[in-house]
Amino acid sequence: MASHIMKKGAQGGVAMEERVKQIKQQLSTHNYKLTPQREATVRVLLENEEDHLSAEDVYLLVKEKAPEIGLATVYRTLELLSDLSIIHKLNFGDGVTRYEFRAEGAEHHHHHLICLNCGAVDEIIDDWLGPIERRVEKEFDFRIIDHRLTFHGICHRCKDQVKDPEKLIGSKVT
Amino acid sequence: MASHIMKKGAQGGVAMEERVKQIKQQLSTHNYKLTPQREATVRVLLENEEDHLSAEDVYLLVKEKAPEIGLATVYRTLELLSDLSIIHKLNFGDGVTRYEFRAEGAEHHHHHLICLNCGAVDEIIDDWLGPIERRVEKEFDFRIIDHRLTFHGICHRCKDQVKDPEKLIGSKVT
């Protein structure tokens, strides 16, 4: 498998503290405070960076370390982090909004591989759309700010157990 | 503007009847009937092919020609047409599922240009992802069945009135 599909994985210790501090700084810049609830939420997001958590997912995980937190606060915090472009909202068509950290330096979003069999979401960290974006900007006079590219198919883990892949496309929202 | 951004537009008369008949045939093949309600729904979809209607949109339009229809029936019909791959479900992150006809011969979905200023959805009829797909299949051992590619930015109609495009990305779901 190509190396750039590898996930960063949950980093404990120093790296984590560093990133929490950085986010605290970003909030501070916009006159927001890193309250205990917000910090707990941020830490859950950092600890599960390789997943694409829904608000409900985050809520349940935060409750483990801060049982008194309310669902509305989690929603509010996610919205705030999203407003500040610290995280991204994603929609994979399964009815819930999912969240992921925004890549530090990356101008654009990376790409996703969604398995129609097991539902796994893998990532292509690189941005392969450069040439296509230039073509879009020129041919359609469209100023691109961001993009989303998602491939739907069968992942390497499922390929042996799926006989007729075409059948899977069905009525999925995409 | 490139020619392939042009829409087919609502075709009245012969072409419309032909397509209704074709859909009737597709339903029939799977032992479904083209009931009056289903036909009214199909005709609304055909008449507004250039738009990306939500279920509610379709419901209101169908009601104009068949006031007795129920919302649930519209949902069921859209789901049925989607199951049979006659139409596609789309999600542009605005909270509602939208529907569009599936291109006749096209193996894959076309691409969308979404304006962050006015919300317009334009289309790139061509599929420009061939080379990238082959790379994905090879590098990630991922069998691609379909894809979605959406560009978010400023359309040619809005470019003069938007000064700071980056500000628009904010917390949009994508």
Added chain:
DNA sequence: TTATTATATGATATTGTTTATAAATAGGAT
């Protein structure tokens, strides 16, 4: 310190979209 103000939170109600249910209806087949 205490009072004052602004900000953030938690519990809950509400909204909006979509799906599920149950009774009524329509069309064919026998």
Added chain:
DNA sequence: ATCCTATTTATAAACAATATCATATAATAA
């Protein structure tokens, strides 16, 4: 005509997400 299945309608329910509002917390001023 009767039966049978598919379909529809109206309504309730499920679900995610947002709004409301009283309370709590933190920052500021006196």
